[in-house]
Amino acid sequence: MVSVKKGDLVRIEYTGRVAASGQVFDTTDESLAMQTGIFEKGSTYGPKLAVFGHKAIMSGMEEAIASCPLGKSEEFMISPVKAFGEKLPQLIRMVPEKEFAKQNLQPVPGMIITLDGIAAKVKSVTSGRVVVDFNHPLAGESVLYSLKVHEVISDPKKKIEAILASLGIAASIAQAGSNSLVSFKNTDPQEKIEAAKRAISVAVPGTEFKAP
Numbered sequence: 001m002v003s004v005k006k007g008d009l010v011r012i013e014y015t016g017r018v019a020a021s022g023q024v025f026d027t028t029d030e031s032l033a034m035q036t037g038i039f040e041k042g043s044t045y046g047p048k049l050a051v052f053g054h055k056a057i058m059s060g061m062e063e064a065i066a067s068c069p070l071g072k073s074e075e076f077m078i079s080p081v082k083a084f085g086e087k088l089p090q091l092i093r094m095v096p097e098k099e100f101a102k103q104n105l106q107p108v109p110g111m112i113i114t115l116d117g118i119a120a121k122v123k124s125v126t127s128g129r130v131v132v133d134f135n136h137p138l139a140g141e142s143v144l145y146s147l148k149v150h151e152v153i154s155d156p157k158k159k160i161e162a163i164l165a166s167l168g169i170a171a172s173i174a175q176a177g178s179n180s181l182v183s184f185k186n187t188d189p190q191e192k193i194e195a196a197k198r199a200i201s202v203a204v205p206g207t208e209f210k211a212p
Contacts, residue, residue: 001066001067001068001069002065002066002067002068002069002070002149002152003152004052004065004066004152005052005053005154006052006053006054007051007052007053007054007154007203008051008052008053008152008153008154009049009050009051009052009152009153009154009159009162009163009203010049010050010051010052010065010149010151010152010153011047011048011049011149011150011151011152011153011162012028012047012048012050012065012147012148012149012150013028013029013046013047013048013147013148013150014026014027014028014048014061014145014146014147014148015027015028015029015032015145015146016143016144016145017143017144017145018138018141018143018144019077019141019142019143019144020141020142023036024036024038025038025138025143026038027045028045028046028047028048029045030045030046033045047150049162049163049166049199051199051202051203052065052152054202056202058078058082058083058084059082060076060078060079060082060083060143060145061076061078061145061147063076063082064076064078064145064147065147065149068147068148068149069149070149070150070151070152071148071149071150072148073146073147073148074146074147074148075144075145075146075147076144076145076147077142077143077144078142078143078144078145079142080139080140080141080142083138083141083142083143084136084137084138084139084140084141084143085135085136085139085140086139086140087135087139087140088135088139091133091134091135092123092131092132092133092134092135093131093132093134094129094130094131094132095115095129095130095131095132096128096129096130097125097128097129097130098128099115099130100113100130107122107125107130108122108125109122109123109124109125110122113132115132115134118134119134120132120133120134121133121137156180156204156207157173157180159200159203159204160173160180160182160200160203160204160207161173163196163199163200163203164182164196167192167195167196168192169184169188169192169193169196170185170188171183171184171185171188171196176208178206179206179207179208180204180206180207180208181207181208181209181210182196182200182207182208182209182210183209183210183212184196184209184210184211184212185212186212187212188212193211193212197209
């Protein structure tokens with residue numbers, strides 16, 4: 001069993017399947033992603049970093065991490081309530097078809113659309129009325145995860161180093177009183193710098209940053 005506590009950085013690889021069908025919906029394995037048709041160009045594959053205990057990953061996955069032997073792949077069944085939630089009837093709504101016309105959209109069943117900034121799936125279209133489901137696509141489904149915990153990082157400096165390395169940033173790390181000071185270089189892309197700041201601020205609260 002892994003010894004892990006809130007705020008630790010965990011390096012994990014995993015594959016998630018719908019328990020009922022076996023369909024793969026998420027994986028860190030690039031080859032499997034390509035085989036199952038879920039490969040996303042531009043995505044980074046391989047073991048991922050996550051901050052434990054900060055809701056960065058689903059609660060069922062966190063429970064699995066805490067009970068998974070370090071370095072050994074295990075399978076865990078996760079119930080809907082600890083995965084993507086139960087399917088809620090109140091999130092299935094009737095929307096006037098004219099709302100789609102405002103976005104120059106012709107709704108058809110199965111279409112994934114965005115309304116008020118929220119993704120939803122069109123279930124049916126009849127007589128100018130469109131039934132739209134705002135539930136997560138996997139709401140109500142039990143999911144099966146194969147999971148391997150490669151590493152648990154507790155040391156603040158090592159956590160910062162791991163996050164920077166995962167983003168390909170060669171920043172310098174120094175002590176600033178009781179906190180760390182991360183100094184970025186002007187050769188680093190701004191979007192990566194901002195991503196590093198967000199991740200480090202969660203993993204190592206109190207860290208200070210120096211802009212290039």
